[in-house]
Amino acid sequence: MFSGIVEEPAKVVATTSKDGNVELTVNSTFADELKVDQSVAHNGVCLTVTSVNPADKTYTVTAVEETLRRSNLGLLGVGDKVNLERSMMMNGRLDGHIVQGHVDCTARCTARKELDGSVEFTFEYTPDPEMERRGYFTVEKGSVTVNGVSLTVCNSQRGSFGVAIIPYTLEHTNFSDIKVGTVVNLEFDIIGKYVARIAELG
Secondary structure, X not given: OEOOOOOEEEEEEEEEEEOOEEEEEEEOOOHHHOOOOOEEEXXXXXXXXXXXXXXXXXXXXXXXXXXXXXOOHHHXXXXXXXXXXXXXXXXXXXXXXXXXXXOOEEEEEEEEEEEOOEEEEEEEOOOOHHHHHOOOOOOOOOEEEEOOEEEEOEEEEOOEEEEEEOHHXXXXXXXXXXXXXXEEEEEEOHHHHHHHHHHHHO
16 A cells, blocks of 8 residues: 655666556665665556565566556656555555555646646546546545556546655656657556445445
C-alpha cells in the first residue's frame, strides 16, 4: 500500500522488452536501500524489485503485459523521469490517501494553465459505464492518484477533471514534464469503489 507522496522523480536508464513484458532499470538515490522482492510504485504502478545494483544506484523491475496495457509504463524511454514511492510504513502518517498501486487506466493532459502560485492541469479519460458503476470516477474535492501523486480533484466532469499543482510538487515529481498530450496513469479512490460496490449489492 502507498500514500501517493512521491519520494523522487528518478531517471529510467534502460528498458528491455522480453516475452511481452518490459524490464525497467531505474537510477534512484535509495536504490542501495532496496532488496529483491520489495515493492516500489512507478508512476503509481506497484512493481516488484527483481535486481539491485548498489554500485551504480540502479535497480530493475518488470512490467507485465496487463500492466503495460493499463498504464503509461510502456511509453517510457531512457532518460524519462518516473515518480517513485516505496511502500508505506504502517507506523507513519498517511499524508496523502490510501493508494493501492493498481492503476485503473490512463488519461491525457488536455490543458496546462499557469496561475499565480500553482499550475492547473486538466486530464481527460474515456468513461466506461460498467466501470463507472463500480466507482471508477472522480468527485469534486475527492482524491485521485495521477502518476502516483495523491491529488485533490477540481472541476470533476464525466471523463475529465482538473488538479492544481503547487511549485514544490511540480519541482519534485515528473509533473514538471507534463504538457498537453502527455499520457498519465490514474488510480481512482478505493473508498469510492467500495461505496459503489456496496450500493450495487443493495
